[in-house]
Amino acid sequence: MQDWREDKTFFGATIALPVIWFMIFFVVPMAIVWAYSVGENVGPVDIAITGTFANYAKAFSPEVLKVMGDSVVLAFITTIICLVVAFPVALAMTFADEKQKMWLLLLVMLPFWTNLLIRTYALIAVMRTSGVINSGLEGVHGLLALTGLPMGTFEPLPLLYNKFAVVVGLVYVHLPFMVLPLYAALDRLDKSLIEASLDLGAGHLETIRRIIVPLAAPGIAAGLVITFIPALGAYLTPDLLGGPDDLMIASLIERQFKRANDWPFGAALSFILMYITLIFFAIRAFMERKGGKVGAH
Amino acid sequence: MAKKVARAPLDYLNMPAMKAWLAGVFIFLYTPLMILILFSFNDSKANIVWKGFTLKWYVKAFENTQLREALLNSLLIAGVCTIISIVLGALMAFAFWRFKFPFKGPLESGMSLPIVVPEICFGVAVLLFFAKIGFPNDLPYPFNLTQIILAHVTFAFPFVAIVVRARLESFNPELEAAALDLGASRYQAFRDVIVPHMKPGLIAGGLLAFTLSLDDFVITFFASGPGTITFPVKVYSMVRFSVTPEVNAASTIIILITVLATVLALRAQAATTKES
Numbered sequence: 018m019q020d021w022r023e024d025k026t027f028f029g030a031t032i033a034l035p036v037i038w039f040m041i042f043f044v045v046p047m048a049i050v051w052a053y054s055v056g057e058n059v060g061p062v063d064i065a066i067t068g069t070f071a072n073y074a075k076a077f078s079p080e081v082l083k084v085m086g087d088s089v090v091l092a093f094i095t096t097i098i099c100l101v102v103a104f105p106v107a108l109a110m111t112f113a114d115e116k117q118k119m120w121l122l123l124l125v126m127l128p129f130w131t132n133l134l135i136r137t138y139a140l141i142a143v144m145r146t147s148g149v150i151n152s153g154l155e156g157v158h159g160l161l162a163l164t165g166l167p168m169g170t171f172e173p174l175p176l177l178y179n180k181f182a183v184v185v186g187l188v189y190v191h192l193p194f195m196v197l198p199l200y201a202a203l204d205r206l207d208k209s210l211i212e213a214s215l216d217l218g219a220g221h222l223e224t225i226r227r228i229i230v231p232l233a234a235p236g237i238a239a240g241l242v243i244t245f246i247p248a249l250g251a252y253l254t255p256d257l258l259g260g261p262d263d264l265m266i267a268s269l270i271e272r273q274f275k276r277a278n279d280w281p282f283g284a285a286l287s288f289i290l291m292y293i294t295l296i297f298f299a300i301r302a303f304m305e306r307k308g309g310k311v312g313a314h
Numbered sequence: 315m316a317k318k319v320a321r322a323p324l325d326y327l328n329m330p331a332m333k334a335w336l337a338g339v340f341i342f343l344y345t346p347l348m349i350l351i352l353f354s355f356n357d358s359k360a361n362i363v364w365k366g367f368t369l370k371w372y373v374k375a376f377e378n379t380q381l382r383e384a385l386l387n388s389l390l391i392a393g394v395c396t397i398i399s400i401v402l403g404a405l406m407a408f409a410f411w412r413f414k415f416p417f418k419g420p421l422e423s424g425m426s427l428p429i430v431v432p433e434i435c436f437g438v439a440v441l442l443f444f445a446k447i448g449f450p451n452d453l454p455y456p457f458n459l460t461q462i463i464l465a466h467v468t469f470a471f472p473f474v475a476i477v478v479r480a481r482l483e484s485f486n487p488e489l490e491a492a493a494l495d496l497g498a499s500r501y502q503a504f505r506d507v508i509v510p511h512m513k514p515g516l517i518a519g520g521l522l523a524f525t526l527s528l529d530d531f532v533i534t535f536f537a538s539g540p541g542t543i544t545f546p547v548k549v550y551s552m553v554r555f556s557v558t559p560e561v562n563a564a565s566t567i568i569i570l571i572t573v574l575a576t577v578l579a580l581r582a583q584a585a586t587t588k589e590s
Contacts, residue, residue: 021415027500028413035406035471039425042468046439049446105326105335113327121336123580128343130576132529134546135565138553139346142353145557149349152363192343250432252532257553267434267532274441274536287438291431298430 053284072285107199129193178260202236354562371563384548399523403474437536451539474519481515521579
């Protein structure tokens with residue numbers, strides 16, 4: 018690595034463009050949002066930056082707090098389900114041979130690379146009233162009715178447009194976010210420790226609980242954060258799969274800009290979401306550092 | 315006669331319970347997509363019962379001018395975004411790999427923020443930014459796509475930088491020193507020695523940028539002016555109304571493009587790890 022002063026022109030030539038781009042198209046827009054979040058509407062299109070905290074205060078009104086509470090709960094449930102579902106998958110990947118590993122990785126990654134909107138749409142087609150699941154159930158119901166059982170009329174399950182649908186959708190979309198960091202963490206483990214535990218008479222579950230989970234804790238924390246943050250800020254999934262009462266933060270932010278036209282309030286909500294994100298990443302960085310120290314002993 | 319198959323203690327993949335679990339997970343992940351693809355060939359508007367094979371929904375999707383236009387817009391945006399992202403990402407990766415300079419750590423974390431910031435926050439920022447600077451909304455095609463391209467590049471190029479940086483870790487700096495000794499200028503050495511080594515990283519990163527751009531709905535939704543439509547935005551408006559086989563057909567085409575890009579990217583990345 019070279020000190021930048023030894024070759025200023027070359028350093029400048031390589032770093033200038035990315036930094037300038039980042040400043041103009043990321044830092045400046047974010048600064049504008051931040052400025053708007055302490056501003057107020059003074060006309061139909063004019064916004065004065067007055068340094069008010071009214072927009073943030075508004076975020077603590079009961080209706081908004083309910084949406085935020087719902088968002089946190091839905092994102093949290095999603096994250097836990099993802100952890101439970103993904104852990105065995107990551108474990109299987111860790112101990113598979115090279116070729117199987119490649120295939121499993123590809124199978125996990127492919128949906129992740131597929132258009133989010135298409136995946137959500139696919140779920141709608143499966144879960145709607147006349148979708149695959151309900152048609153299948155109706156078929157079964159019809160068959161049972163043929164056998165003379167008193168079945169009554171078929172009522173399709175209300176699978177869509179409720180919180181259940183939102184969680185299913187969020188899990189569907191975010192599962193790979195959990196598998197990959199878990200796999201990365203488990204893959205680094207010293208496998209002889211697990212063998213030792215099994216040799217010494219611990220069962221598989223006990224080994225997982227007392228050896229694998231504590232050792233993989235930084236990776237698990239990474240997976241939790243990496244899944245929770247996008248789930249919390251998800252827009253499309255709750256918008257398309259949820260009902261009118263299942264708003265999440267992102268939809269509330271979108272409304273302030275596209276419908277309610279309260280840009281300062283929208284900007285404040287957006288920054289609250291940003292702060293939550295940054296706090297979680299800071300916690301994660303802290304845990305990683307701690308985990309690194311433990312590993313060094 | 316039941317024969318117990320010997321299984322190593324850590325061979326989790328061969329546990330029946332584990333196999334069942336994996337099967338369940340992959341059924342959950344793939345069934346909706348399989349059904350979507352299957353019904354794009356179904357000769358029935360209702361989209362529930364299989365009535366026979368047809369390609370008419372593909373014909374219909376291609377005859378839908380708005381849908382076609384949206385698809386072309388998306389591919390154009392993704393293409394331009396990929397090229398700019400590769401250049402910016404490669405420069406960023408190189409500068410951070412090669413030089414020591416003050417505030418390097420904070421700058422590096424700062425420049426990876428576009429990766430972690432929730433899409434909705436960045437989308438809002440882009441909307442306010444273009445409104446504030448009074449970016450013209452009525453540019454002729456294809457310049458009306460500029461805002462979307464600028465926004466996409468901003469979140470895509472840090473991803474490219476990460477992939478390229480990983481690739482650079484396997485570069486032997488003595489090769490560059492040798493090129494300089496043999497009389498190459500800094501720029502010649504960069505162009506003829508370092509860039510060729512970066513190449514698999516550039517391809518993998520570029521394909522990543524391409525899919526990210528093609529995939530993006532939220533930021534496009536906020537960045538696009540009135541009248542500009544991209545594939546996800548068009549599908550969004552179609553999906554809001556109904557589930558039609560036409561959307562299935564269009565989606566299947568996009569899935570095909572994505573699968574191709576993914577396989578190519580994984581190949582490029584596999585080449586990276588093999589060589590190093």
